[in-house]
Amino acid sequence: MIRLERRADLPRWLNWAIPIGSILAALVAGSVLILASGNSPFSTYSRIIDRAFVSSGAFSATLIAATPLLFTGLAASAAFKMGVFNIGGQGQYVMGSISASAVGLAWGESLGKGVIPLMIMAAIVAGAAWAGIAGALRAYLSTNEIITSLMLNYIAANLGSWLIFNSRSYWRLLTGSGLMFPQGKRLPETSDWPLLGLGSVSVPFGFLVGMVFAAGTYVLYRHTRFGFEVEIIGDSPAAASYAGMRTRRKVLAVMAISGALAGVGGASDVGDFRHILDPKGLGQSGYGYTGIVIAALARLNPIAVIVVAVFMGGLDNAGRALQGPGFPAGLVGTLQGLVLFFALGGEILARYRIRRAHHRIAGPVASALAPGTDSPGGGRP
């Protein structure tokens, strides 16, 4: 337990050097791929930067793209911090979006903007419940949560597409063009989440909500007894159980928190930009998986997740805007995967230099990303 404090041993500059170094390394590795495909890395990257952050309206579009990623990134970091691998962010996001759109459709007209907190609440409940399935199975039956939460992604995706494509559900548009092309009902415009102007940049309301949740998660994990216990369980489940901590409840709680965060992302999806339940769009987005990359790159720090989400959102935004000849689909995903690998490698390299100096990082970051940690309560696959 004393080792926990040694986290301060990690030089501060590494907090920045690892993510930035891994992004640079990924860009270099990516440029080899771009060269091999017969394009110029320099022009490809400058187009990405231009469309992500520089050209007019680009940053506003990037913030919209970053909003879902902010939530899924927070979700992943909240769970990974305790060594609970919630890979189900995607499904929890979908469930959040299903329940928030139901609330929006039902009361958007009568409550106007007042429906927004209700949408968020509904998404929290749905996301937490969906993640809670995997969490409860893990906590009480020691079923591997990686596989179950992932299977639940596919089930949620099927549920969403059933609601729109194969049923006469409440979410489906059953008049006009909806009869020809199955699609969701538009939520009442009165309940659209506001865009807040900040100079020339417009900030989606969901992004602000995400920042509040990030701050909340930060405080919860850093400054409460709950967060302290989560850190210890993440670091050493055995030590935690000897100390009398209730590991099982913690697993369930952490999964629920993680699911709730991803669920609110789904609410913002409906409220901020899609305004309908769109299972196809949700399926193609892969927000839940990108969230894992973001959490790892942010080294599980909720505040850093905000910055990384904006960066990744920029990549996504540019990737969508530029897709076409000369800009192959999948390039952005490849870059994200490369960033993640380099970040993981960098994490280990950093750990080693420190270890040679007879220090050992035993903080929660090191334990979730570094090798050989025991997972709490068994349940190794």
Next chain:
Amino acid sequence: MNANLFVVIAVSAIYYGTPVLFAGLGEVLTERSGVLNLGVEGMMLLGAVSASWCSARVGGPGWLVLALSVLLGMAAGALGALIHAFAVITLRVNQTVSGLALTILAGAAGFSSYLANVWELKNPVRHQFGKLDVLGLKDAPVLGPLLFNQTLLTYLSWVLVAACSWYLFRTRAGLHLRAVGESPQTADAMGINVVRTRYVHTLIGGAFAGIGGVCFSLSIVPTWQDGMTAGRGWIAIALVIFGFWRPDLTMVGAYLFGAFASLSLTLQARGVKVAPQLLDSLPYVMTIVVLVMVSGGWAKRRLGAPAALGIPYEREER
């Protein structure tokens, strides 16, 4: 009629179960060495896209192109596995996170899609694995369609199941492999090269996952689609647990999964009106149910995972 329905379901169970069987067998070998590779989905897609390219672009007689496609798919899968192996065996990165990273890197929105885009894989592949008529017995009742009317890949998978079982439990190398997965320290003391054993079996696992991907791009869906494996790689990982890290039980699990996966098509063809999404969810629900059943105490006691699964080996620490 009943026998007929049984045959239809069994045949499609084999057809749809084959790719997960390949990937599952590979993961059995990988995990037996103590390495958990969650990148199966990504490696399958790498195999699928390479084979798809080979079949669409390489000229020559069909059988040669198909053979090359399979080899290329295996190489691509193994290359993906090499990244994971380097990260987790040499750098000792957390195996869960590295495997996820591999799936994100190579997966539906990543490198496999990038390659398909660069290679412009849009049309159906030119050569694909059709069903054979072995010994002219394909119309024999019941056994004909089951045993004598499969694709070459399915026959290959049967050979591999037998070969892997024999290798794991009847050879010295297999014994060494299991020793490395159970107790790398002891294995090291016996003079077994732990690092090499882990590398080799992680790569073999990747190559098998690659063939699993080839089943998709050259047989099941003979036109490239991004993310065509649709989560089968994850099913394969669950199958390994379901099959208690044994090749024969993994095969049972794969066909059980295949039966569920094909149920929606089979029932629809027979005019049963059930929403396809609900039937499509069945394999995933089943996987969860099975995982819950085998994570009970009795199952763990009887046939547990390799003891060193997921734990990196650091010689100097001992």
